[in-house]
Amino acid sequence: MKSILPLLVAIIVFSGCATTTDPNAQFVGSVDFSPLDQFSYKHTLITGMNFRESEELLIEEMSEVVLSSELRQRGFEQVDSDADFYVVTKWKKAVSSYPSIHDSIDGPFESLGRRDNPSYKFGSRLHLTVEIYEAGTNNLFWRNDLPNIFDATQFTEGRLIESLKHAIKNFPNRIEKDPNLPSIE
Numbered sequence: 001m002k003s004i005l006p007l008l009v010a011i012i013v014f015s016g017c018a019t020t021t022d023p024n025a026q027f028v029g030s031v032d033f034s035p036l037d038q039f040s041y042k043h044t045l046i047t048g049m050n051f052r053e054s055e056e057l058l059i060e061e062m063s064e065v066v067l068s069s070e071l072r073q074r075g076f077e078q079v080d081s082d083a084d085f086y087v088v089t090k091w092k093k094a095v096s097s098y099p100s101i102h103d104s105i106d107g108p109f110e111s112l113g114r115r116d117n118p119s120y121k122f123g124s125r126l127h128l129t130v131e132i133y134e135a136g137t138n139n140l141f142w143r144n145d146l147p148n149i150f151d152a153t154q155f156t157e158g159r160l161i162e163s164l165k166h167a168i169k170n171f172p173n174r175i176e177k178d179p180n181l182p183s184i185e
Contacts, residue, residue, distance in 0.1 A: 026170055031134055031141040034175045039076050040083035041068050048093040063089040066164040075174030083135050090129040093152055124152035130167040
């Protein structure tokens, strides 16, 4: 029986690592992506259990800075008004029990190493959601939910930045339009 347990754990870990996700899995609605050139950062919503005021300020600042930077690196232009799409970030602090080993930004091996710790089973954790809306219609077209991204006791600026980058990593680059191509209009 003891020899089966390590084998079973290894199969579970490696099967989780072997699964591939569709790079566009976060698209939740149809959108004509080619005219999307400019974006704006709309706001950050913070809900759930109480945060310290300094944590709220850091969350608001880092959410806008990191996501805006990531979108600019993908070729989008940030504007204050008349954007093609806008970004909303939602942070929630809530008590959860037994997070999945794939939820944490630390990865499955770090999560497995903490599973024997009694405080890991039931604790206050942060949840991150990044949503992107088409500005003309206010329709949501892209979303990424990251539950249990890290424990509230692990709150640092570095973890915020890493979580935000992880949340937006599958958002595609801006489509470069070739002016020499004929128009179908």
